[in-house]
Amino acid sequence: xxxxxHLMRATIKLEEAIAKLRIAKQELLHARSDQHVRLALALAxxxxxxxxxxxxxxxxxxxxxxx
Numbered sequence: 717x718x719x720x721x722h723l724m725r726a727t728i729k730l731e732e733a734i735a736k737l738r739i740a741k742q743e744l745l746h747a748r749s750d751q752h753v754r755l756a757l758a759l760a761x762x763x764x765x766x767x768x769x770x771x772x773x774x775x776x777x778x779x780x781x782x783x
Contacts, residue, residue: 720777723769727778730766737762 737759744752772779 723777
């Protein structure tokens with residue numbers, strides 16, 4: 717498996733995780749739990765990593781097409 721393949725798999729997993737964490741954050745908000753603040757901060761960090769990972773300027777392997 718190439719570096720690009722690993723990066724593409726990682727981006728898919730991050731997308732899935734972000735979607736689930738957004739739902740969890742909403743559930744914590746509805747439950748009026750203070751833990752939603754910690755989750756929101758962690759989620760922001762994960763979203764930032766995802767943005768960097770999927771930015772072709774920062775991660776040129778993502779923009780490469782398979783030969």
